[in-house]
Amino acid sequence: MFKFFESLTEPLPPGEPEKPPETLVAFCRHYTRGFGKPLIVMSVFTALLAILEVSLFGFMGQLVDWLVVKDPETFWQEESSTLITMSVIVLVVIPILTLLHALVVHQTLLGNYPMAIRWSAHRYLLRQSVSFYQNDFAGRIATKVMQTSLAVRETVMKILDVMVYIGVYFTTMLVLVWSADPRLLIPMIIWLALYIGIQWRLVPKLKKVSTEQADARSVMTGRLVDSYTNISTVKLFAHTQKESQYAKASMKDFLKTVYLQMRLVTKISVLIEVSNYILAFCIAALAIYLWADNAITVGAIAVAVSLTLRLNGMSQWIMWEISALFENIGTVADGMNTISKTIVITDRPNAKDIVVTKGKIDFEAVSFHYGKESGVIENLNLNVQPGEKIGLVGRSGAGKSTLVNLLMRFYDVERGAILIDGQPITDVTQDSLRAHIGMVTQDTSLLHRSIRENILYGNPDASDEELLHAIEQAQATEFIYE
Incomplete structure (x- = not known):
């Protein structure tokens, strides 16, 4: 059974990765391909469970009224069908729905969904140019891939699972209270408006801080990884203390965002708790007043008070879920800035594999300035004959390594052309070009x-x-x- 639900979605989609969109909703939709149906099924199960849970509160109120007015000797005969129906719902229907919901969430979505995002994002980033990786920390990029995949999952699933549950639960609850006595809705509607106002005012600030925190976390992680990766250099130059200070600065910046976040959380938590207790008092007082006026039954009071207490517990949970939602939205927005970057060096649509017969290399009027107006290489003409051995001599920064990087097409020339056996390297695939060139780099690079x-x-x-x-x-x- 577990394997069946685990196999409903593909954690490693085979299709070629595409450039992700640069807007939040489109970005999440892009990485939700293949998971739409399970997410909809999850939402349906969530809505049904919410309706059934509130319905149980309504039945409890009805049961209280029965116990007040019914004769114990005839109670079973009169209400047996209703009791049997509710027993089936409680003992059979709800457990089955809970099981199916759990299987879809835990087996179909929680594991496969973020893995599919990681897989697609990783393969897309592997196509980025060398300059992309030279301009950022490797650890920071890896962290953003890992964080963003989980954040997209949490964002989408909280909206389609938690927010659906909250929306359906509140709607059903208001209908139930309305059926008992419309006047009981007054304190609930006031509380709901106050609750939404608190969230509306403070949660967006929490989102902004969360975005800053995600970026600060990535910088901090990147600095730590950079120190560990180059530990030999750190030791050789006796810069242990310097590296500690380098990491300390990023940790202080990260802590600033944590403190801001916790201050907002404290404000939200206290305001919601106070509003909850005011709601409980108002509902209880109004219910007693209406009961004394013979306007509502004891069962209606039981329903109203029970739902209020349930609401009291749920409000804190809802607050944390909404806060987590905006925190994840902030993380997605931060990761999107890295993952959605356009690939600068790409193969042409009709690019073919290079065919090397002799190995002649021609640099024809090549200019390259790393995006500046001048410098490095200007109008270079160089011909390397098949089998010829040459040496490039020059001061540091003269462009020796740059010339080799241009030949490998780690960068595209700004003017001119590079040809191998008469084939412009921009007309062939990058993989086939690099597969035909053996290169020993200046730095020693070993994969783990x-x-x-x-x-x-x-x-x-x-x-x-x-x-x-x-x-x-x-x-x-x-x-x-x-």
Whole structure:
């Protein structure tokens, strides 16, 4: 049964990732593809459970009235059908609905939904240019992918689950109280207006602070990861204290947002608690007054007071759910700024794999200034013949590495063209271009994987014999086997 519900949605969708929209609603809808039907089913089950729960309060009031006026000896004969129906609802219908709701939420949505978002966002970001990653912390980008996937799930599910439950529950409750006596609605409507006013006034501020907090958290995480990633450099230059101060500054900035958030939460919590107790007092006082005037029954009082006490407990829960909703909206808005960025370097629609026959390289009037008006490379012409070995000599910053990066198409030239065997590199796919060029970078880069996986990264399909040959060629046999 669990596997069936787990298989209703695809956690790793096979389609090619597309650029996410840059507006909140469209962004959430983009990452909800494939999960629409389960979300609707969840909302339907939620609405039914809310209606049934409030209906039980109504039945409780009716039961109290029966116990006051009915004869115990004839009670069962007169009301047996109603009692049996309610027993079936309580013992069979509600448990089944609860089970189905839990299966859809926990098996179909909670796990697969954010994983599908992570998978799509990760594959899209892998297509970003090198400059995208050079302009941000790797840890910060990873954090935003992880946070945003969960935040999108929480935002959508809270709206379609929690908010639906609250809306249906309140509507059904107001109808039930109206049926008892319309005058009992007066304090409830006043309380509801006050409650909405508190939320309307303070929750948007909470959203703003939450957005700032999500960004501050990403910066803090990015700085920590940056220090850990480059720990050798930190140790070599004896900058442990400097790195501590670097992280401390981001932690202080993060704490500022936490304090602002907690102040708002305290204000909301106290205001709601006070309004709850005022509501409970007003409902009880009005109910007693109406009962003394023979306007309502004891059962109606039981329903009104019970719903008020239930409302008292729910209001705090609703407050936290709404606060969490806006916090997640803030996190989505923050992550959207990173994940939705347009990919600068893309393959042309008709791009083909490069065909290398000789290996001739031509730089034709190439200019590149990193987006500035001048500097680095200006009107460069260079021809590298097949099999020719050349050396680029120049001061630091003269553009030696930039030239190689342009050949690898990590950046696009601003003017001119680069050709390999007469083929402009902008006309071929990036993957095929880079697969035909062997490059040893200035920095030592190892993935956090096995030695075998790192060696085979350039040719994952190589045989064991080819692997051993590569190790021998690199004269790495001795220290690897140690």
